[in-house]
Amino acid sequence: MNSTDLEEQKKGKYVLIRDDAEDSELGQFYKPLPCFGFGIGWFSFLLGFVFPFAWYVATFLYLISYYHRDPRERSGLAASAIAALIFSVALVITVLVLVFSGR
Numbered sequence: 001m002n003s004t005d006l007e008e009q010k011k012g013k014y015v016l017i018r019d020d021a022e023d024s025e026l027g028q029f030y031k032p033l034p035c036f037g038f039g040i041g042w043f044s045f046l047l048g049f050v051f052p053f054a055w056y057v058a059t060f061l062y063l064i065s066y067y068h069r070d071p072r073e074r075s076g077l078a079a080s081a082i083a084a085l086i087f088s089v090a091l092v093i094t095v096l097v098l099v100f101s102g103r
Contacts, residue, residue: 033072040066041076048083055084 035043044058058080061067067074 033070039070039073039076041073041078041080043076045076045080045083048080048087052084052087055080055087059084 033039038046040061041058044054048055048058058077062074062077062081067077
């Protein structure tokens with residue numbers, strides 16, 4: 001800030017702040033997410049309802065901390081990991097019921 005900005009701030013006027021989005025660390029998050037803007041995690045979550053294997057791929061990415069590249073991916077990858085866990089438990093219960101039901 002230069003001296004004129006300080007004087008204007010003391011008078012109660014608003015001071016224009018320069019936007020250095022490309023120079024700052026947060027500038028990398030202004031670019032859109034991959035997979036149609038959903039991000040890999042949420043895209044895998046939605047795709048998992050048709051192809052459950054996508055949940056396991058996203059779970060693997062979550063476990064290797066892929067979200068450190070872009071923290072916006074973390075929630076989608078976590079949702080996919082939870083969906084994979086629920087699907088796995090449901091699959092195991094279904095198989096056990098079918099095996100032990102005498103069929």
